[in-house]
Amino acid sequence: MRILLCVAGMPYAEAAIGFGGTVARITKSPVTLLHVVRRNEDRGTGERVLAAAREMLPGLTVDTRVRQGDPTRRILSEIEEGGYDLVVVGARQPT
Structure with missing residues (x-):
């Protein structure tokens, strides 16, 4: 199984990361974290968001993409x- 976690930013992404991480652990699946920036200048922010998300997934195989x-x-x-x-x-904001 391949899992894509689309992460907009904290703290609202925590629930999505937690859910995706739980499924990944149960199924022993790799995870791809994706963050989309509107401007190339924001790539550094995207990398920081993904680094924080990756820390929430210890022990899993994680690939990151901005x-x-x-x-x-x-x-x-x-x-x-x-x-x-x-x-x-x-999501960036609660629905």
């Missing part, structure tokens, strides 16, 4: 290219 562009389009593109079995999307 992509630039429209978040919806970049997430959909990653899903198509990556062949993920589960996609978990964290």
